[in-house]
Structure formats: structure tokens, C-alpha cells
Amino acid sequence: MNSLTPLLVVLALAIAFGVWYTRSRGEFRKKKTVNGPKLDASIIGVELGSRVTMVQFSSAFCSPCRATKALLEDMVKTMPDVRYAHIDAESHLELVRKIDIRSTPTTLFLNGEGVEVGRAMGTPKRSQVLAAVNAIR
Amino acid sequence: MIKTEKNKVNLIDARGPRFSAVITTLVLAAALVTQSAVLIAIQLVVFAIGAFAGPAKTPYAFLFKKFVKPRLKGDAPTEDARPPQFAQSVGLIFTVVALAGSLLSIPALFIVAVGFALFAAFLNAAFNFCLGCEIYLLALRAVK
Numbered sequence: 582m583n584s585l586t587p588l589l590v591v592l593a594l595a596i597a598f599g600v601w602y603t604r605s606r607g608e609f610r611k612k613k614t615v616n617g618p619k620l621d622a623s624i625i626g627v628e629l630g631s632r633v634t635m636v637q638f639s640s641a642f643c644s645p646c647r648a649t650k651a652l653l654e655d656m657v658k659t660m661p662d663v664r665y666a667h668i669d670a671e672s673h674l675e676l677v678r679k680i681d682i683r684s685t686p687t688t689l690f691l692n693g694e695g696v697e698v699g700r701a702m703g704t705p706k707r708s709q710v711l712a713a714v715n716a717i718r
Numbered sequence: 719m720i721k722t723e724k725n726k727v728n729l730i731d732a733r734g735p736r737f738s739a740v741i742t743t744l745v746l747a748a749a750l751v752t753q754s755a756v757l758i759a760i761q762l763v764v765f766a767i768g769a770f771a772g773p774a775k776t777p778y779a780f781l782f783k784k785f786v787k788p789r790l791k792g793d794a795p796t797e798d799a800r801p802p803q804f805a806q807s808v809g810l811i812f813t814v815v816a817l818a819g820s821l822l823s824i825p826a827l828f829i830v831a832v833g834f835a836l837f838a839a840f841l842n843a844a845f846n847f848c849l850g851c852e853i854y855l856l857a858l859r860a861v862k
Contacts, residue, residue: 599845642804642850
């Protein structure tokens with residue numbers, strides 16, 4: 582009962598998913614309605630940036646989380662009005678559910694008031710982070 | 719199954735799991751086409767070693783160290799061993815289900831389970847897909 586059909590179906594689906602996955606990771610997605618919960622220092626563990634705060638959620642079984650953390654930590658060094666916070670998703674499951682974090686790394690971009698403006702899943706490129714941060718007034 | 723102590727991060731050559739994913743993809747693809755229980759049993763043992771002893775201890779990792787790594791140039795990028803170990807554990811579950819399907823003469827179960835394992839292994843090999851990133855948090859949210 583040898584058949585190539587299952588193999589071809591799986592490969593076709595995996596290629597389609599893989600192309601979508603590669604394109605969508607790191608992309609900044611604007612929140613359509615700005616009415617999410619306000620985050621503050623007591624929740625994220627770091628004082629809010631005066632213009633932008635980037636809040637990264639990570640987990641143990643996530644290899645791109647390390648690279649994302651290194652990139653964002655490096656980028657905020659040259660941006661005095663932007664701050665970075667790092668949250669272990671596993672130990673903050675209530676918050677994770679409340680703001681619907683589904684995969685790691687997910688980085689939220691908060692405005693000066695602590696309201697989410699948008700988010701990026703996966704490791705963003707330096708240029709994608711810059712564009713997202715610059716778009717927030 | 720997987721150690722999660724925060725302070726002891728076991729770093730491995732990041733190219734090893736990617737190489738292993740290529741071999742895994744080939745083995746699973748061959749198993750899917752031939753519906754071979756023997757191939758799935760072999761892959762099951764490899765996944766079990768990866769899940770319990772770590773991804774750097776599997777026969778595929780041995781092949782990588784012996785034949786591939788000496789030919790690679792440049793600094794070895796390192797990664798935490800836990801994400802690939804998590805993926806190996808998920809692979810183990812799928813191959814156990816597949817083998818059960820084979821032993822119980824339920825070909826559909828075999829095909830679906832091998833299909834899922836192949837889907838993930840191929841994505842890992844071709845697109846550097848991180849299974850733990852996508853499903854671990856969802857699983858935690860579902861059970862806790």
C-alpha cells in the first residue's frame with residue numbers, strides 16, 4: 582500500500598505554512614482598537630519609557646527569544662525615551678491570558694501611557710523595530 | 719523529561735539540531751511512503767534519546783559532530799538545548815502514536831501521526847521553525 586500522496590500533501594502544506602511563517606515573524610502588527618489594558622511598572626517590572634516601552638514575552642523552549650532579547654536590549658541603549666522589559670511568560674500566565682500572548686517571543690509596543698499600540702511575533706529585524714518605535718508619538 | 723532550571727543553561731551548537739532535523743525529515747518521509755514500522759521504531763528511539771538525554775546525544779548529533787562539524791567554517795552559533803529537546807519530546811509522542819497505529823493495524827492513525835511529525839521536522843529543517851515557541855505557551859494556557 583505504498584503511496585506518495587500523503588507525503589506530497591504534508592510537504593505542500595508545510596511549504597505553504599513555512600513561507601507564511603517566515604514572512605510574518607518579526608512583523609509589527611498595529612492594534613486595530615487602542616483600548617487594551619494599561620500596563621505599568623507594577624505589572625512589567627520596569628518603569629515605562631517616556632515615549633515607548635517594548636515588552637518581550639519569552640519562554641524556556643524558545644531559541645529566538647535569546648536573539649530578540651539581545652537585539653532589543655542593544656537598541657534601547659541609544660534611545661533614551663524607549664525602555665525595554667522582559668517577562669517570562671510561564672510565570673505570568675494570568676497576564677499572558679489577559680493580553681492574549683500565544684507564542685514566544687512576542688514583543689508588545691506600548692505608548693507613553695502604557696497602552697499597547699501593536700505587537701511583533703518572532704524575532705524582528707532591527708529596521709522593523711526602528712520603524713515600529715518611530716511610528717509611536 | 720526536560721530540565722527547566724533557569725540558571726544552568728546547557729548550550730549546544732545550533733547547527734546540530736538543524737542537521738538532525740534534515741535526517742529526521744528524510745527518515746519520516748521514507749516511513750510515510752513505505753508505511754514502515756521499522757523506520758518509525760528507529761526514529762522513535764532517536765527521539766527518545768533526544769528527549770531524555772538531550773539533542774546532542776542522538777545518533778544524528780553524533781553524525782553531525784563526526785562528519786559535518788569538522789567541515790563547517792566560522793564560529794559555532796550556540797543555542798539553549800531546551801528548545802530542540804522540547805521538539806524531540808513532541809516528536810517522540812507522535813512516533814509512539816504512529817507505532818501504535820502500525821501495531822494495531824490502523825493505517826490512518828499511522829499516516830496522520832507520521833504526517834504531523836514530518837510537518838514539524840520539515841519546517842524545522844527548511845525554515846528553522848521553532849516548535850516550542852509556537853505550541854508550548856498554548857499548551858500551558860490550556861492545561862494550567
